[in-house]
Amino acid sequence: MNRPVETTDPAVTDQPPVLVRPSRDGDVEAMLAIYRHHIRRGVEESVDDSGTPEPEDLRDRRKNLRSQRLPHLVAVCGGEVVGYAYVVLFRKRPAYRYAVKHSIYVHREHQGRGVGRLLLQELIDVCAAAGFRQMIGYIDSDNTASLALHERYGFARAGLLPGVAYRYGRWADTVMVQRSLAAGSTAPPLISSPGR
Template structure:
């Protein structure tokens, strides 16, 4: 397995991975598939902010990706990011999420970020477990704030404070 920076050749694979979650789960609150063009725009936006976007490749295939985006745009939040991670559904439970998240968090810490805030649509026991294994602590929850697949969905927030 190889974890590396994203490249333009990864876009189709990442869109495929993400669109599975849009179509079949409440993990993403998006309801329409993301095009290759839209995924390209998202990657370019993250990178233009100087934030990381990484992929995990195995046997020449992208098996997952992780990135960090701004938590909020105002300058007082400049040391806080919101990480996201997506693993190919057929690869869940094989440790890829932990490897990707570990690498992403090290990059963020080394870059001087102070906090990471994970947003998790609930219930999602595997994501909660991953965040807590990585040191995140639950700090809040909005009840029934989203609506997808004819159901209300709550969102929990987990925070990781990086040690200086």
């Protein structure tokens, strides 16, 4: 990882190339600013931001993910963090150790410029290389751009969770998406656990 990723999106031709790399402690404030915007104005989360993590919370989360060898990435353009993405284990029980759940957040001024696409592709590549077999995401049903992006990258709709989020005075649905990695469920896993 830690390589510049060229984009072919015409909207970003006047921008410097986007670099996708592992996140660092110095990226925490920028990641929190992106996350807070999504909570307050985005379709991913509840309007209530009382549960917004503090910088130390995010540093601890990053440290925990790194100790489990789970990717926590940022996209950087011209020295600015313009998005971030990470995975967590889908479930903590050992039987689920080959499945991960991912999250992607893009800075509001860089949405529609291919940043989410680059982060998603890198997550897919890194997780497949680490031995994971399934990648799962939960996407707000109103987030048509994210749903379309995931469909382009081979994610299928695996379920609908009606009315699980309440925001802006109404109930919202969440779509569960899933994509196989490497051999998926067509072959048994290797002896060692993924990411180790």
